[in-house]
Amino acid sequence: MIANITAVGNLGKDAELRTSAKGESIATFTMATSHGYGERKGSTWWRVTVFGRSAEFAAKLRKGDRVYVAGEAYEETWQGRDGERKTLSIDAREVKALSPKSDGQRPGSPVRDEPSHDDSGVPF
16 A cells, blocks of 8 residues: 655665666665654654655765655565565655755755645644
8 A cells, every 4th residue: 555654754874876777866765753652652664765856865864864754655565584574665755854964955955856835834
């Protein structure tokens, strides 16, 4: 099942950039989101894939950076050595850096592969 998602989390490792056979930029990284509180606090790990201009931006992200990601989430099932395993993945349309960057990237600046719109009327 595929669902739209917006998530805020921290990178588990530096983003990696590669180029497809057709010349499209593709970046991947893992991101942990937190949920619950107290003894019930936990983390969910996501594998995030970003394409195009957003991928070039995401390639600058480093382990520990806090990011906002919007896109399509889905679950992949595969066979591991110890049985069936599941991976939660996001194909991101938008990525925003929320933590300060040493390379001058302004926190919260979005990079989108689609036309931007005015969010000034949104209360959050």
